[in-house]
Amino acid sequence: MAKKALVIVESPSKAKTIQKYLGREYVVKASVGHIKDLPKSKLGVDIKKGFRPDYQLIPSKIKIIEELRKASSKVPELYLATDPDREGEAIAWHIHEELKARGKKTHRVLFNSITKPSIIAAMKNPQKLNEDKYHAQQARRVLDRLVGYKISPLLWDKVRRGLSAGRVQSVALRMVVDREAEIKAFKSEEYWQIEGLFLVGDTKAEIKARLAKINGADPELGNQQAVEVLLQSFDENRWRIESIEQKERTRKPSAPFITSRLQQEAARKLGFSAKKTMAIAQRLYEGLDLGDMGTHGLITYMRTDSVRIDGSAQEAAKEYIQNKYGKEYVPAEYNIYKSKKTAQEAHEAIRPTSLEFEPEKLEHRLEKDDFRLYQLIWNRFLASQMTPAVFDQTILNIEGATKEKKELLFRATGSVMKFAGFSAVYAMPGAEENDPSEEVDAENQILTLPPLKKGDPAESKEFFPTQHFTQPPPHYSDASLIRELEEKGIGRPSTYASILSNLQDREYVEKREGKYFPSELGTVVTELLVASFPTILNTEFTAEMENQLDDIEEGKSDWKKIIGKFWKPFEKVLESAKEHMKNVKQQEVPTNIMCERCDHRMVIKWGRAGSFLACSNYPECKNTQDFKKDEQGNIVVIPKEFIDKKCDKCGNQMVVKNGKFGKFLACSDYPNCKFTQAMPIGIDCPVCKEGELIQKQSRYKRLFYSCNRWPKCNFATWDKPVAKPCPQCGFAIVLEKISKRQGTIHYCGKKCGYSEIIEQKAETPTPEVKTGT
Numbered sequence: 001m002a003k004k005a006l007v008i009v010e011s012p013s014k015a016k017t018i019q020k021y022l023g024r025e026y027v028v029k030a031s032v033g034h035i036k037d038l039p040k041s042k043l044g045v046d047i048k049k050g051f052r053p054d055y056q057l058i059p060s061k062i063k064i065i066e067e068l069r070k071a072s073s074k075v076p077e078l079y080l081a082t083d084p085d086r087e088g089e090a091i092a093w094h095i096h097e098e099l100k101a102r103g104k105k106t107h108r109v110l111f112n113s114i115t116k117p118s119i120i121a122a123m124k125n126p127q128k129l130n131e132d133k134y135h136a137q138q139a140r141r142v143l144d145r146l147v148g149y150k151i152s153p154l155l156w157d158k159v160r161r162g163l164s165a166g167r168v169q170s171v172a173l174r175m176v177v178d179r180e181a182e183i184k185a186f187k188s189e190e191y192w193q194i195e196g197l198f199l200v201g202d203t204k205a206e207i208k209a210r211l212a213k214i215n216g217a218d219p220e221l222g223n224q225q226a227v228e229v230l231l232q233s234f235d236e237n238r239w240r241i242e243s244i245e246q247k248e249r250t251r252k253p254s255a256p257f258i259t260s261r262l263q264q265e266a267a268r269k270l271g272f273s274a275k276k277t278m279a280i281a282q283r284l285y286e287g288l289d290l291g292d293m294g295t296h297g298l299i300t301y302m303r304t305d306s307v308r309i310d311g312s313a314q315e316a317a318k319e320y321i322q323n324k325y326g327k328e329y330v331p332a333e334y335n336i337y338k339s340k341k342t343a344q345e346a347h348e349a350i351r352p353t354s355l356e357f358e359p360e361k362l363e364h365r366l367e368k369d370d371f372r373l374y375q376l377i378w379n380r381f382l383a384s385q386m387t388p389a390v391f392d393q394t395i396l397n398i399e400g401a402t403k404e405k406k407e408l409l410f411r412a413t414g415s416v417m418k419f420a421g422f423s424a425v426y427a428m429p430g431a432e433e434n435d436p437s438e439e440v441d442a443e444n445q446i447l448t449l450p451p452l453k454k455g456d457p458a459e460s461k462e463f464f465p466t467q468h469f470t471q472p473p474p475h476y477s478d479a480s481l482i483r484e485l486e487e488k489g490i491g492r493p494s495t496y497a498s499i500l501s502n503l504q505d506r507e508y509v510e511k512r513e514g515k516y517f518p519s520e521l522g523t524v525v526t527e528l529l530v531a532s533f534p535t536i537l538n539t540e541f542t543a544e545m546e547n548q549l550d551d552i553e554e555g556k557s558d559w560k561k562i563i564g565k566f567w568k569p570f571e572k573v574l575e576s577a578k579e580h581m582k583n584v585k586q587q588e589v590p591t592n593i594m595c596e597r598c599d600h601r602m603v604i605k606w607g608r609a610g611s612f613l614a615c616s617n618y619p620e621c622k623n624t625q626d627f628k629k630d631e632q633g634n635i636v637v638i639p640k641e642f643i644d645k646k647c648d649k650c651g652n653q654m655v656v657k658n659g660k661f662g663k664f665l666a667c668s669d670y671p672n673c674k675f676t677q678a679m680p681i682g683i684d685c686p687v688c689k690e691g692e693l694i695q696k697q698s699r700y701k702r703l704f705y706s707c708n709r710w711p712k713c714n715f716a717t718w719d720k721p722v723a724k725p726c727p728q729c730g731f732a733i734v735l736e737k738i739s740k741r742q743g744t745i746h747y748c749g750k751k752c753g754y755s756e757i758i759e760q761k762a763e764t765p766t767p768e769v770k771t772g773t
Helices: 012-022 059-072 086-098 116-124 131-158 169-185 224-233 259-270 274-286 311-325 368-384 478-488 493-505 520-532 539-553 559-580
Strands: 005-009 026-030 077-080 105-108 190-200 205-214 240-251 389-401 407-419 458-469 509-512 515-518 589-594 601-607 610-615 627-629 635-637 641-646 653-659 662-667 676-684 692-697 703-707 720-722 734-739 743-748 755-760
Touching: 005 012, 005 059, 012 026, 012 116, 012 274, 026 059, 059 086, 077 086, 086 131, 131 520, 131 539, 131 559, 169 478, 169 493, 169 515, 169 520, 169 539, 190 224, 190 389, 205 389, 224 458, 240 407, 259 274, 259 368, 259 478, 259 493, 274 368, 274 493, 311 368, 478 493, 493 509, 515 520, 520 559, 520 610, 539 559, 589 635, 610 627, 653 676
Parallel strands: 005 026, 005 077, 077 105
Antiparallel strands: 190 205, 190 458, 205 407, 240 389, 389 407, 509 515, 589 601, 601 610, 627 635, 641 653, 653 662, 662 676, 676 692, 692 703, 720 734, 734 743, 743 755
């Protein structure tokens, strides 16, 4: 049978799925991502010739291109079906060029979802290659190359080899560094709140209310003494009902997911990094083997900033909701959501490809994390097509007075769910989404009131003052950093995962307990770049560049003119930075610390692991010491931590050191002896019985424990080993983990099933002073 056409996609797994849908008349092949790129060894952009990029075949893709050429020569038509975004468009153009397909009938097809109806429909309605979209991607690539390859060598020269700068990456890093500075500069202030327990109505119903106003103004209670003075002044005979407001309120569902919101919610609800979320979403989009159900793409394309939903999907949702939840859960008209001005409305929001793939049907057919993300996408989409939640809200104001005639107002707010609506499927939007477009109520209780009217008396039973302190802004998490990047217009949703990943890979930030902390290296690099390239590190400038890239894609601007406009001022600043940027490598900052070996003054120097103290008498004296700065900025020497172990090489005492991958042991006679060892934890290996367990750190800064005889012995564990035999099976050790819900847990290192809560999670008490009237 003669083949009709060659269809080229990016992913082999996607190619496999599409081949099943199209049948044997078509040949479906994969490019496995980009086939051409700028060279790594040089700039690869000819500035004098209109910023012409020097794209070269990626060496590992030469064999793939040869296979594509061979397949292309046997068919009359070519369908370029790479991803429907800028990167996919660039791949399509490069494949077109390499296959010398100019004389061949060539089509561009966009698959928004990998389902048979979607594939067939796209093949019947092919498009032309989009030159404007290709130029937008090319402009971004050239722009990023100019910034990265011109600034990075400066950092190599001034700080250390191997560092990199990025047009968007460096701005994101600055945000993390600036947030850390805000936190350190923050001065916490004490404040107090007062809650009162009141008896109202004939039944003396108990109502909790919070002090909201004093003489019509917000209370300002800065210390316990002020609270006690105020409480003593209360006139207990003056309490009465000032007003009762009861009204029905509705809460609309959130829009279906766009890329950035999916990353934020997956981080918040599932604990996924942006990189992990996108990797799972890619699999769900490309198609997964569902056993007897076949191979199917489960979600629409996952790189989108549009909240548009196709009419057929809305109709299917309407029918599904009506059958499963009832007519009252279906809105009279479809819910329509408004995208941002910059959104590409050609794309849909992220949604399930078919409502026949209910999450409960797939739970045992998908990997655990794949299922959890799919369920999140399913629930969000379904909820977006449902009726609002309806609840009755009650605001009760109780007024009183002090003996000095100051007016007091206590307020109780509560709500009772009347109709669940969309919240039967997806949690109600609120503070956890931090969406400024959605009003958040202070609902602190369910208010069930006896018959009351304005002017009825109330009786105070007890008051509860609570102490609080103002809090600094929190460290960024994946969710909050992505939200900030999105709100400021920095980068695009498709780039957020790689930005966050690069910051960690470059060791510019550390991620601890889900929060981003700038490293010393990240802080130093940011300070240098801000001083030398204030425009490049400016959020408004970066956001405006994104808008100009969008203009190129829409055919409104010429990409070469945009790059030229950027390059001229950048070139001048670059020349100035080469001369004036501070050289951290050569910098020696004098201190008042004296060398313990030769009594010369110690200086602060910069090395691969960061700053350290070194003797100013170098090279005669090679003494070094670690240090830290206290809250006042004073230098504090960190004493060497000697351990009861001799160096295997020279017999001197071993000391504990901090390095790139955590703590390790080193000879105290360094640099004369450079012997090092991983950090032992004092427990023999329970598997080989010959080695001992050591503490190590993965490339992602996560601690783990393994046998020091690796690879001869491959025992390793993420959880901390404890030298206690398993009481169930007798295995030599148990492992310890901390559960947020349960506390400290010990379980069998051989996983026989033994598990025991050793220490229950403690409840954190609220500082409280009880004062009666």
